[in-house]
Amino acid sequence: MSVAAIKYDAGVSRWEPNARGRLEQAAMDLYVERGFEQTTVAEIASRAGLTERTFFRYFSDKREVLFWGAASLQEILVNTITDAPGGTSPIAAVAAAIEVAGTLFQEGRERSRARQAVIEANPELKERELIKLAALAAAMAEALRGRGVRDPVASLAAEAGIAVLKISFDEWVAILGDDDLPQRMRAAFSELRAVTAG
Amino acid sequence: MSVAAIKYDAGVSRWEPNARGRLEQAAMDLYVERGFEQTTVAEIASRAGLTERTFFRYFSDKREVLFWGAASLQEILVNTITDAPGGTSPIAAVAAAIEVAGTLFQEGRERSRARQAVIEANPELKERELIKLAALAAAMAEALRGRGVRDPVASLAAEAGIAVLKISFDEWVAILGDDDLPQRMRAAFSELRAVTAG
DNA sequence: TACATTGATGTCAGCGAATGACATCGCCGC
DNA sequence: GCGGCGATGTCATTCGCTGACATCAATGTA
Structure with missing residues (x-):
């Protein structure tokens, strides 16, 4: 699915698409910026516009993202x-x-x-x-x-x-x-x- | 050190000797009995006659005992x-x-x-x-x-x-x-x- | 059209691992 | 006998992770 398609879908669908991808991106960014330990799952989820609970639905634990x-x-x-x-x-x-x-x-x-x-x-x-x-x-x-x-x-x-x-x-x-x-x-x-x- | 020796020491010294050994033994016993996940650090410490905090002074984490x-x-x-x-x-x-x-x-x-x-x-x-x-x-x-x-x-x-x-x-x-x-x-x-x- | 179902997400409560700060109190050297 | 030391305890807190249940758009179906 292209970026254009994502924009199109925004507002049409109930949620932003590609939750997993957003979580992964947010996690990588934060791990690089401040390091793995200094990053909380709450921060990752928040940056991805989701909740902690949803993070754990996609990844079995904080490490698994990588x-x-x-x-x-x-x-x-x-x-x-x-x-x-x-x-x-x-x-x-x-x-x-x-x-x-x-x-x-x-x-x-x-x-x-x-x-x-x-x-x-x-x-x-x-x-x-x-x-x-x-x-x-x-x-x-x-x-x-x-x-x-x-x-x-x-x-x-x-x-x-x-x-x-x-x-x-x-x-x-x-x-x-x-x-x-x-x-x-x-x-x-x-x-x-x-x-x-x- | 035998059990007899431990009994001898009790009361003489402030604490039972060999705290590390007791923790290790208690942990192994519990890990074998109920499995690693089903064992809490509090239980290990309690069985060794110590507190959770002391466990973490001897072992950096729950796994390190092994x-x-x-x-x-x-x-x-x-x-x-x-x-x-x-x-x-x-x-x-x-x-x-x-x-x-x-x-x-x-x-x-x-x-x-x-x-x-x-x-x-x-x-x-x-x-x-x-x-x-x-x-x-x-x-x-x-x-x-x-x-x-x-x-x-x-x-x-x-x-x-x-x-x-x-x-x-x-x-x-x-x-x-x-x-x-x-x-x-x-x-x-x-x-x-x-x-x-x- | 109305209604039931489903699936992705949110909310909330709670457990347990781990850590920091500070208290306790026998022991040992002076 | 006194003062510091070292092993342990107490307390509070953060954070990873989980279960139970709620929400609500989309989708299918009568």
Whole structure:
């Protein structure tokens, strides 16, 4: 739905449209402005023209605003693994999925940066990020099992992939200029191969 | 310290000794009996003969009761890596550290089991566990850097070690009989080598 | 047209985690 | 014996989060 459509609808419909989007925007703005802890849910809701109660109808908790998008990322990773050509090795399928994720992050570069800065500044948010990454690993392992890969190979390949994702992403975010994230990921995978061979 | 000793001390000192230990014990008991969420800090404190406020003086939050022991584990991992003979490869140093941890878990087997059951049953606790594991990985990476290992090798080796720890530990906990955790960890490391070799 | 239903939001009350400020009072060194 | 210290208690408060119920436009249906 376009912005024009939103304007059109205002006053016609009972409420402003896109409540979830407004809440998300308000939350991000406030988290960036004053930090996560210093922002209350009441403030977020108020800035979005809604009430606290409504915030909690859209997001299970204050942290989830920054993470609900992980669901679609998970879907992409799983599909990439599932759709990999037969005969692709587990680690190659995982690597392909991780690189697709890398491409996506690269597209929304500034957004990724801002988001990561907020998360990095708060331990509670780091916890949430880690559990989302763990969920991604679990989902990838499950997708591998769906291809006939057994444990512990499936789990190990998935965990290795997440390790590469984390490390590459952190480096990429820390770098000032813009360099290629998927390429950095490929390099990390080959480093990992050398390291474990150690 | 035995119950008898506690009785002896009562009345001599102003308070029962070992407040922290009593809080920890009370918390574990309650978490096992009714689950983490269904237990209030007030109940824990009351069972330990203390107040809520005192609980928060010993533990930064309700979850930390189950995790404050991670500090000494981290120390052990770091020391093992630091003290590894010169010329030991990064992954070998990490493997050695992880196996030491495995030995420790094995000694307190029932305790590990009970604890893990509580954690597994609650997402908040899983989050906390993950961030502790991430802290362990970061500390091991730092110890490797202290040996002259550069990034991303140091980080990758540390993350790989944590992945092996996690997966082996989970399997070991799930198994009914008692089998050897360090040995399981060695096996997982060699699986990982095969997996990343693709 | 009238009426029932539905769905997104609001209102209100309340619990429990966490924190700051200040009080208490044995213990220990001087 | 006195004065400070340290472990604990008391009190008040903020904030995240939840359940129960109310509101009211839109939509469907007789």
